[in-house]
Amino acid sequence: MSSKNIKRIGVITSGGDCGGLNAVIKGIAREAFFHKIKSFVIPNGYAGLYNLVDMQKIVELDADRVSRIEASLAGSEAGHSRVKISKIADPKKYERIKEGLKKFGIDALIISGGDDTGSVVMDLSSRDIPCIHVPKTMDLDLQPYSVGGDSSINRIAIFARDLKTTGLSHNRILVIEVFGRYVGHTAFRGGVGAEADCILIPEIPVDFDVVYEHMWKTYSGRVERSDVKAGTYIIVVAEGITDASGQLLYDESAGVDAFGHKKLAGAGRYVRQQLEKRLKDDDAVKAFMKQVGMYAPGVYEIPEVREVTPGHLVRSGQSSAFDVNFGQMAGAAAVLLLLRGKTGTTLVSVNGNQINYMPTSEAIKRREVDVDELALFESLGTCFGRDPQVYNFHLTEQKGTRERHL
Numbered sequence: 001m002s003s004k005n006i007k008r009i010g011v012i013t014s015g016g017d018c019g020g021l022n023a024v025i026k027g028i029a030r031e032a033f034f035h036k037i038k039s040f041v042i043p044n045g046y047a048g049l050y051n052l053v054d055m056q057k058i059v060e061l062d063a064d065r066v067s068r069i070e071a072s073l074a075g076s077e078a079g080h081s082r083v084k085i086s087k088i089a090d091p092k093k094y095e096r097i098k099e100g101l102k103k104f105g106i107d108a109l110i111i112s113g114g115d116d117t118g119s120v121v122m123d124l125s126s127r128d129i130p131c132i133h134v135p136k137t138m139d140l141d142l143q144p145y146s147v148g149g150d151s152s153i154n155r156i157a158i159f160a161r162d163l164k165t166t167g168l169s170h171n172r173i174l175v176i177e178v179f180g181r182y183v184g185h186t187a188f189r190g191g192v193g194a195e196a197d198c199i200l201i202p203e204i205p206v207d208f209d210v211v212y213e214h215m216w217k218t219y220s221g222r223v224e225r226s227d228v229k230a231g232t233y234i235i236v237v238a239e240g241i242t243d244a245s246g247q248l249l250y251d252e253s254a255g256v257d258a259f260g261h262k263k264l265a266g267a268g269r270y271v272r273q274q275l276e277k278r279l280k281d282d283d284a285v286k287a288f289m290k291q292v293g294m295y296a297p298g299v300y301e302i303p304e305v306r307e308v309t310p311g312h313l314v315r316s317g318q319s320s321a322f323d324v325n326f327g328q329m330a331g332a333a334a335v336l337l338l339l340r341g342k343t344g345t346t347l348v349s350v351n352g353n354q355i356n357y358m359p360t361s362e363a364i365k366r367r368e369v370d371v372d373e374l375a376l377f378e379s380l381g382t383c384f385g386r387d388p389q390v391y392n393f394h395l396t397e398q399k400g401t402r403e404r405h406l
Contacts, residue, residue, distance in 0.1 A: 006130075006338060008038045010106040011061065013076040014045035014083075014113035014120070018138040018315050019151025020323030023071040024112050025078060027331025029061035035339065038062075040104065045081035045113075046120060050088060052100025071324050074151060074316050085120050094127050101129070108343070110334045112136040114146065118346065118364035125344035125360075132334045133346040133360045138315060140185035143363050144348040147330060148315075149186065150322040152179070155314045156190025160236055163308060164194075167232030171294065173219060173275060173305045177268030179314055180238040184369045186314075191236035191382075198233070198383040200271065202240040203369045206249075206385035211235075211271075212278040214383040219303065220288055229292045237267050241385075268307040275305050 011028055013021050025041075032039040039061045042048045052058070059065060069077050085093060100106075108130035111121055114137030121133040135142045138152035156178050167174045176196075180186050184201020191199035197218055200206050215233050222231030242248050249270045279285050279302040289295035289302070319327070329350040337347060337357055346363035348356040374384050375391035 006037060006107045008040065008105045008107050009335070009338070010040055010042045010049075010058075010101065010104075010109045011078055012042050012045060012049060012109060012111040012113075013078040013080055013136070014111060014117040015080060015136070016082075016114070016138065016315060017075045017080055018136065018148030019074040019155075019317075019319030020147035020327035021076040021078075021112060021136060022069050022073055023319065023324045023327025024134055024136070024147055024331040024334075025061070025076065026066055026069055026071050027328035027333075028110050028335055029066045029331075031332035031335040032061075033063070035335065037335070040106065041078045042106075042109075043079045045079065046083040046085050046117075047081040048079065049097055049100065049109075050083070050085065050090075050093060053096055053103055055100075055104075058104055071328065072319050074148075074319050082116075084116065086123060097124075098127075098129065108132070108338055110134065110331070110338065112147065112331075114139070115142060115364040115366070118142070118360045121346075121360050122344065130338070130343040132338050132343060133363065134330045134334050135346055135348075135363060138186060139180050139183055141181065141183040141366050141368075142346075143358070143365055143367050144346065145326065147323050147327045150326075151318070151320040152186050152314050153189045153193060154320050155317065156186055156236070156310070157193030159308075159310045159313070160191065160194035160196055160234055164232055164234060167234065168230050171223060171229075171231055171303055173215060173233045173235070173303055175235045175237055175268045175271045175275070175305065175307045177237045177239060177271075177307065177309045179311075180240060182240045182368075183366065184238040184240075187236050187238035188369055188374075192377060194234065194236070196234045196236045196382070198235040198385070200235065200237045200241050200267075200385045201369055202238055202242065203371050204374070204384050204386050205242050205244045205246060206271075207244050207387070208271075208274045208278070208385075210387060211383060211385050212275060215275065216279075216282070216285075223288075223292050223294075229294070235271060237271050239267050241267050268309055272305045272307045276302070279303065279305070 029039045041059045110132045112134040121131045125131050135144050135146040137146040138148040140149040178187050182202050219233040249267050330347050333350050333355045334347050345357045346360045375389040378388040
């Protein structure tokens with residue numbers, strides 16, 4: 001289909017909810033309206049796309065409906081589902097999808113989601129369904145920046161920072177487990193934002209002896225220096241971490257999701273158990289507890305280690321100002337890519353009057369934390385579950401370049 005013939009766009013958000021998606025929706029709708037194109041919500045992600053043919057009506061994103069969407073709220077007015085179309089047990093699913101699009105006169109789709117969503121964008125594009133992909137994942141594991149990442153980092157930083165008050169009140173060691181799957185971007189940046197003492201990420205196999213040594217030295221020193229003998233220690237843990245042997249640390253009973261991925265959970269519990277075991281086996285702990293007036297025989301013999309899992313709170317609430325900005329620009333730019341016939345691609349960024357995009361097949365390749373950067377924070381005292389490394393750096397003078405956010 002010629003881009004000049006696009007009159008009606010379907011808007012889909014898929015996968016997990018996060019900050020910035022409502023800004024994407026508003027950006028799409030308003031840019032489409034500017035070009036005299038109508039846009040419609042296809043609800044419930046790819047499940048809604050599959051069931052479109054049976055729907056009586058779909059919501060048009062006209063001026064009145066768009067004005068009732070709050071761009072600064074996380075989540076999505078279009079709804080979500082974790083459905084992979086190729087796994088739907090219906091041999092005629094693609095014909096059914098095309099019939100649904102034809103029923104409502106939808107000429108093309110703009111779909112916002114992560115790597116799994118992107119794989120379906122490629123699938124649909126290969127079947128002559130024009131699609132543009134807007135990157136969305138709080139995990140930040142795509143090649144381009146993804147809407148939702150900045151919001152989740154800010155939420156993690158706030159939660160971890162706020163928990164210091166209860167940690168200090170009870171002299172607790174707090175282990176905070178956060179989303180991220182197989183990359184540690186949000187745990188790393190959120191942990192740094194909260195000035196966490198230790199940050200454990202999938203990119204670095206965890207040596208728990210190193211973690212324990214850093215924890216005990218830092219924690220005991222704080223308590224001893226305090227005039228009221230109060231101290232805490234904060235660990236931010238990404239799901240998907242491994243131990244020094246490469247063993248993935250998670251609760252296997254959690255099962256798998258609709259895309260066949262392991263539901264990663266339980267890393268925080270494992271870290272807590274490892275620290276508790278070492279505290280109980282360390283003869284110096286009992287002496288310390290007596291020294292600072294914390295020891296109670298049979299009741300309170302080691303410092304308390306608590307695991308905290310904010311879970312979906314990290315996805316919810318308010319979007320960051322950055323994600324509202326990026327989301328609106330990304331949504332609008334996706335419409336412009338569609339009008340230029342650049343289907344099957346992923347929006348990357350908008351820099352001035354330049355819209356950057358890339359093939360979706362490249363965009364959804366996993367991007368991990370650059371571990372070379374960690375040594376800089378190790379020199380500042382942060383533990384990453386390994387022996388501290390020397391920060392080997394090079395100086396480069398740059399003029400007029402634009403750095404990629406995060």
